[in-house]
Amino acid sequence: MSEITYKPGKEPHPRETRRIFKNIDREGYDPSIKCFMKDGGYQTLKKCIKMEPADITNEVKKSGLRGRGGAGFPTGVKWTFIPKGNTKPVYLVCNCDESEPGTFKDRFIVHQDPHQLIEGMIIACYAVQAHYAVIYMREEFPEGARIMQKALQEAEEKNFLGKNILGSGFDLKIVLHRGAGAYICGEETGLINSIEGVRPYPRIKPPFFPAAIGLYGCPTIVNNVESLCQVRQVMMMGGEAYAAEGAQRSPGTRIIGVSGDVKRPGVYEIISGSITYGELLYDICGGPRIGRKFKAIIPGGASAKVMRCDEILKDRNPDGTVREMTIFDVPMDLDSIAKFGSMSGSGGVIVMDDTRSMPKVLNNLNRFFAWESCGQCSPCREGNPWMYKLSTRICEGKGSPEDVDLLKSVADNICGRTVCAFGEACSWPTQAFTTKFREEFLALTKPINALKPHSAEAAEARKFLTRED
Amino acid sequence: MSETTNAIDAIAAPVSSPGEKFFPKFEVTPELVAKAQELVALYPEGKEQSAVLPIIHHVQEEFGYVCPEAMPWIAEMCKCTAIHVAGIVTFYPGIHRKCPGKFHFRVCRTIACALSGGEELLPYICSKMGVDPAEMTDEEPMVVSPDGLWSLEAVECLANCGFGPNVMVNDTLHSQVTRGKIDEIMAACKKELAAERKEAAAAKKEAAAARREARAAAAADVTEPEAEEAPAEAPATKKAAAKKPAAKKTATKKK
Numbered sequence: 001m002s003e004i005t006y007k008p009g010k011e012p013h014p015r016e017t018r019r020i021f022k023n024i025d026r027e028g029y030d031p032s033i034k035c036f037m038k039d040g041g042y043q044t045l046k047k048c049i050k051m052e053p054a055d056i057t058n059e060v061k062k063s064g065l066r067g068r069g070g071a072g073f074p075t076g077v078k079w080t081f082i083p084k085g086n087t088k089p090v091y092l093v094c095n096c097d098e099s100e101p102g103t104f105k106d107r108f109i110v111h112q113d114p115h116q117l118i119e120g121m122i123i124a125c126y127a128v129q130a131h132y133a134v135i136y137m138r139e140e141f142p143e144g145a146r147i148m149q150k151a152l153q154e155a156e157e158k159n160f161l162g163k164n165i166l167g168s169g170f171d172l173k174i175v176l177h178r179g180a181g182a183y184i185c186g187e188e189t190g191l192i193n194s195i196e197g198v199r200p201y202p203r204i205k206p207p208f209f210p211a212a213i214g215l216y217g218c219p220t221i222v223n224n225v226e227s228l229c230q231v232r233q234v235m236m237m238g239g240e241a242y243a244a245e246g247a248q249r250s251p252g253t254r255i256i257g258v259s260g261d262v263k264r265p266g267v268y269e270i271i272s273g274s275i276t277y278g279e280l281l282y283d284i285c286g287g288p289r290i291g292r293k294f295k296a297i298i299p300g301g302a303s304a305k306v307m308r309c310d311e312i313l314k315d316r317n318p319d320g321t322v323r324e325m326t327i328f329d330v331p332m333d334l335d336s337i338a339k340f341g342s343m344s345g346s347g348g349v350i351v352m353d354d355t356r357s358m359p360k361v362l363n364n365l366n367r368f369f370a371w372e373s374c375g376q377c378s379p380c381r382e383g384n385p386w387m388y389k390l391s392t393r394i395c396e397g398k399g400s401p402e403d404v405d406l407l408k409s410v411a412d413n414i415c416g417r418t419v420c421a422f423g424e425a426c427s428w429p430t431q432a433f434t435t436k437f438r439e440e441f442l443a444l445t446k447p448i449n450a451l452k453p454h455s456a457e458a459a460e461a462r463k464f465l466t467r468e469d
Numbered sequence: 470m471s472e473t474t475n476a477i478d479a480i481a482a483p484v485s486s487p488g489e490k491f492f493p494k495f496e497v498t499p500e501l502v503a504k505a506q507e508l509v510a511l512y513p514e515g516k517e518q519s520a521v522l523p524i525i526h527h528v529q530e531e532f533g534y535v536c537p538e539a540m541p542w543i544a545e546m547c548k549c550t551a552i553h554v555a556g557i558v559t560f561y562p563g564i565h566r567k568c569p570g571k572f573h574f575r576v577c578r579t580i581a582c583a584l585s586g587g588e589e590l591l592p593y594i595c596s597k598m599g600v601d602p603a604e605m606t607d608e609e610p611m612v613v614s615p616d617g618l619w620s621l622e623a624v625e626c627l628a629n630c631g632f633g634p635n636v637m638v639n640d641t642l643h644s645q646v647t648r649g650k651i652d653e654i655m656a657a658c659k660k661e662l663a664a665e666r667k668e669a670a671a672a673k674k675e676a677a678a679a680r681r682e683a684r685a686a687a688a689a690d691v692t693e694p695e696a697e698e699a700p701a702e703a704p705a706t707k708k709a710a711a712k713k714p715a716a717k718k719t720a721t722k723k724k
Contacts, residue, residue: 089513098628099625099626099628100626101579101580101581101625101626101630102580102581102630103628103630104628104629104630104631106628107628107629132513138628139526139561139563140563140575140624140627140628140637140642141628142640143640143641143642175511175512177519177522177523178522178523178526179522179561179563180522180525180526180561180562180563180564181561181562181563181564181624182560182561182562182563183625183626194522195519196516196518196519197516197518197519197520197521197522197547197549197557198518198553198557199556199557199560200560216513216516257630257631258631259581259584259630259631259633260580260581260584260585261584265630265631265632266631266632267631302579302580348630350580350581350584350630352584356584361580361584364578364579364580364583365580367578367607368579368580368625368626370607371562371607371625372625374560
């Protein structure tokens with residue numbers, strides 16, 4: 001499609017493959033349904049609504065599409081988890097509570113191409129036979145909410161939503177529900193609680209797998225914005241064609257958001273596994289800023305474990321020999337980075353160069369997690385502020401060398417002891433930073449600090465414990 | 470409040486803020502009830518409680534914040550208890566229990582924005598607004614300027630990480646913000662306020678003129694309204710005077 005032109009300065013990089021982002025920053029494109037339909041919009045829906053719902057699910061399963069929210073669970077398989085012989089209503093929820101630091105892909109879809117998401121949602125709803133769906137949008141997108149509301153209305157006017165969609169006898173209502181700035185609402189069961197109008201504490205799995213017991217106790221499918229747009233792509237291309245492209249275990253395109261210390265940060269859509277981290281950062285993003293060197297990369301949103309750029313990673317070749325490489329040689333798909341102890345998550349790459357102090361970066365992350373912990377489980381509720389206090393103390397030069405070990409031990413004791421995955425999300429950064437950049441942390445500490453009281457209150461209390469002379 | 474205030478009383482206690490003068494006081498009107506009912510109707514039958522958050526959002530949009538008096542009303546609309554609503558209100562960082570200023574600045578301070586200098590903006594904005602940065606704590610991240618015009622809140626991730634530092638002013642996101650851009654934004658805000666005030670003043674004058682005309686028409690006297698209007702015209706600026714004919718037209722239409 002050569003006729004597509006983009007706004008000046010916003011042209012995609014030659015190594016990009018724009019599918020989901022085809023209309024982002026496109027010249028003369030607006031979020032109206034007219035514009036979308038002129039470009040072949042809702043044609044896929046017209047095709048799908050004539051198919052058997054099970055065939056759509058099979059097609060998505062065949063495509064090998066994996067969720068783009070972070071966990072990478074196969075979307076088609078998720079849909080089949082609705083209990084057989086279910087008599088309750090089925091709900092579909094679109095998770096648009098994009099709040100993982102470093103991830104900012106959904107923003108563009110919602111603000112510039114909302115109909116793409118709506119079409120994907122209708123197809124997904126038809127496949128799982130949901131007649132009621134919710135778009136859970138984060139509070140920080142007020143403009144996006146207005147655009148989406150208008151788009152939903154437009155779709156309803158054209159009978160893509162509402163009763164008897166396109167004469168198929170299928171009814172669907174989509175409601176836009178706005179969050180209120182809580183990170184935990186991105187967790188699917190927390191999100192469901194938020195829609196139910198109770199505090200968004202995550203529910204314990206099992207038994208509360210949303211596909212079995214979700215919204216209002218009924219089977220609920222929770223999919224990310226990008227995943228639902230990908231569903232539309234799958235149905236457009238056909239499952240087999242989709243599966244043939246990109247990395248074998250995570251086919252299709254991926255949207256990568258790059259932020260931090262690179263020349264050209266931004267969002268890029270690439271074929272999964274087609275390029276390496278090095279190619280992404282040096283070719284597409286233009287490399288480090290002048291006179292600087294890359295130091296560390298967080299490869300998949302703030303909760304992924306940080307990778308050192310000078311770290312030697314050992315991988316096995318197909319013939320069994322050991323191959324040495326660095327993070328820059330790791331291909332950008334969902335699994336490769338997992339072999340080296342991190343994760344590709346939601347595709348938010350945060351880059352830090354050699355001018356950055358790692359303890360300060362960790363301190364910032366710890367503040368984020370301390371602020372966003374929902375407070376349901378004590379290890380996380382108490383542990384996060386503790387880690388924040390410890391890292392602040394180290395950054396201020398008031399820490400002792402033992403504090404670094406204590407910091408890691410607090411993180412180790414949160415991990416795996418909470419209801420939801422937030423426990424892992426908040427402890428992984430601390431574990432990785434304190435192990436991989438231990439010397440930087442130690443350099444800020446002094447052994448004498450172990451003997452000093454850390455706060456004014458402690459100094460006050462200490463008066464009664466020591467003899468004054 | 471007395472010394473014995475417990476946690477629930479503390480939630481129910483009003484928090485005063487200079488920003489309140491820019492927002493109407495919470496009041497249950499038929500329109501508000503209708504809007505709430507419309508929101509409740511979006512959710513499946515018997516699930517009124519789901520509308521808690523949407524109604525809270527609406528209240529916050531209309532009145533700037535969720536005051537203690539609003540909570541029992543919201544509870545009534547959603548068929549739950551007031552303390553349940555209080556539980557929701559206190560949970561989310563996006564819901565204010567204290568009225569923000571006319572122009573509410575949200576500055577992102579999470580990693581990506583921090584790497585591009587978001588946190589350094591905070592003291593600068595504080596000094597421009599005339600607020601004390603020390604007032605901003607982890608417990609109460611929002612400060613309101615004494616004139617109620619500005620408020621500043623340090624928030625976590627606004628999801629535009631590639632283009633930091635990000636600042637949200639009311640509903641508009643500004644990315645790649647520098648000190649110079651802050652000056653521009655604030656100047657634009659002031660201009661907006663001045664325009665709004667002028668409009669409000671003009672509307673007030675227009676309404677008064679229309680009322681006078683209506684009265685005059687009722688009296689059915691041609692000479693009297695001219696005499697009555699004269700004192701009103703004296704302090705009016707040229708622009709207000711220019712608007713007068715329009716007011717007359719609308720008034721005649723009403724007849």
